[in-house]
Amino acid sequence: MSLVFHQTPERAAIWREKFASARPDMPFHVWPETGPKEDVRYLVAWKTPDDLATLFPNLEVLFSLGAGIDQLNLANIPPGVQIIRMVENSLVEGMIEYVLWAVFSCHRDMFRYARQQREHVWNGSHNRPARLYRVGVMGMGELGSPVLEKLVALGYDCRGWSRSRREVAGVTSFAGEAELDEFLAQTDILVCLVPLTEATRGILNRDLFEKLPKGACIINCGRGGHLVQDDLIPALDSGQLSQAVLDVATPEPLPAEHTFWDHPRIFLTPHIASAAQSDSAAEVVLANLRRYEAGESMTGVIDTGRGY
Numbered sequence: 001m002s003l004v005f006h007q008t009p010e011r012a013a014i015w016r017e018k019f020a021s022a023r024p025d026m027p028f029h030v031w032p033e034t035g036p037k038e039d040v041r042y043l044v045a046w047k048t049p050d051d052l053a054t055l056f057p058n059l060e061v062l063f064s065l066g067a068g069i070d071q072l073n074l075a076n077i078p079p080g081v082q083i084i085r086m087v088e089n090s091l092v093e094g095m096i097e098y099v100l101w102a103v104f105s106c107h108r109d110m111f112r113y114a115r116q117q118r119e120h121v122w123n124g125s126h127n128r129p130a131r132l133y134r135v136g137v138m139g140m141g142e143l144g145s146p147v148l149e150k151l152v153a154l155g156y157d158c159r160g161w162s163r164s165r166r167e168v169a170g171v172t173s174f175a176g177e178a179e180l181d182e183f184l185a186q187t188d189i190l191v192c193l194v195p196l197t198e199a200t201r202g203i204l205n206r207d208l209f210e211k212l213p214k215g216a217c218i219i220n221c222g223r224g225g226h227l228v229q230d231d232l233i234p235a236l237d238s239g240q241l242s243q244a245v246l247d248v249a250t251p252e253p254l255p256a257e258h259t260f261w262d263h264p265r266i267f268l269t270p271h272i273a274s275a276a277q278s279d280s281a282a283e284v285v286l287a288n289l290r291r292y293e294a295g296e297s298m299t300g301v302i303d304t305g306r307g308y
């Protein structure tokens with residue numbers, strides 16, 4: 001019974017050490033080395049190799065190295081293989097830091113001041129307190145809920161939107177398609193933290209922008225596929241949106257000639273909002289393996305029917 005790790009050699013070195021001390025009984029192979037293929041029961045990967053079914057005929061669990069699993073080709077994963085996503089503390093901490101930075105920057109007009117600095121313009125506006133800013137987070141899961149807790153603690157007027165109703169203290173919650181418009185109408189700074197599924201692909205589009213108050217900001221730290229890219233620049237140029245902060249794009253890396261690079265109201269970061277740290281991610285997988293072997297349910301199980 002063995003495990004194959006499919007990622008960079010740098011990360012593999014950390015995982016190998018963790019597994020050597022916690023699971024000396026389990027052969028740990030680093031792709032493309034696999035050992036006997038019929039022994040492989042577990043695969044840890046961001047993206048999987050093609051032809052999984054023939055490659056590892058006895059595969060039981062695929063552990064995604066990401067919180068999202070849209071990078072996996074679900075059609076390629078044999079039925080019966082459980083898919084587990086990464087639920088890990090440093091992913092949460094990183095996302096909190098990123099969203100707080102982006103919300104502060106929108107609230108305190110930092111993107112405008114950065115533009116003014118390039119133009120040698122000294123022109124400050126009177127500051128408005130956090131409580132006057134309505135921040136809306138789409139997705140109240142492992143990342144969205146702790147992000148909302150911190151925003152509430154900082155005094156922002158917060159609301160969250162999810163598929164089923166979620167409760168976070170101090171947050172007005174909205175659920176499902178039926179409540180999306182009401183959520184949007186009360187959101188000055190919109191944060192996208194839903195997973196990319198068939199239901200959410202292209203959700204950040206012209207119709208949605210028009211339902212936000214004029215001059216709203218959007219912060220996309222979900223996936224590039226959430227945004228209809230052709231709808232963004234007209235919304236920014238008309239003033240319907242005043243700023244976009246994009247940590248994700250389609251494709252990644254964004255091609256050098258893409259119009260987003262030079263737009264004055266788009267701030268781009270190269271998918272760095274948060275990432276699992278190798279040592280704690282390895283601990284999470286080790287703990288899930290213990291649960292699996294004991295016949296208990298694992299954390300981060302993907303429901304392939306709903307796509308997340």
Ligand code: NDP
Pocket residue numbers: 067068069091138139140141142143144161162163164165166176177193194195196197199200221222223247248271272273274275308
């Ligand atoms: P979770 O699965 O824990 O939470 C997802 C949330 O989105 C849930 O509240 C869920 O609703 C809601 N949701 C899903 N589908 C819909 C829908 N159709 N309509 C309304 N709400 C919906 O995911 P995480 O919080 O762990 O991660 C969210 C995403 O963040 C990841 O999928 C990934 O794409 C992205 N991410 C980006 C990173 C970056 O560096 N940019 C790093 C890590 C993650 P419900 O509560 O009802 O299930």
Ligand code: OXD
Pocket residue numbers: 065066067068069086091274275276
């Ligand atoms: C993730 C990511 O989904 O890094 O974990 O984007």
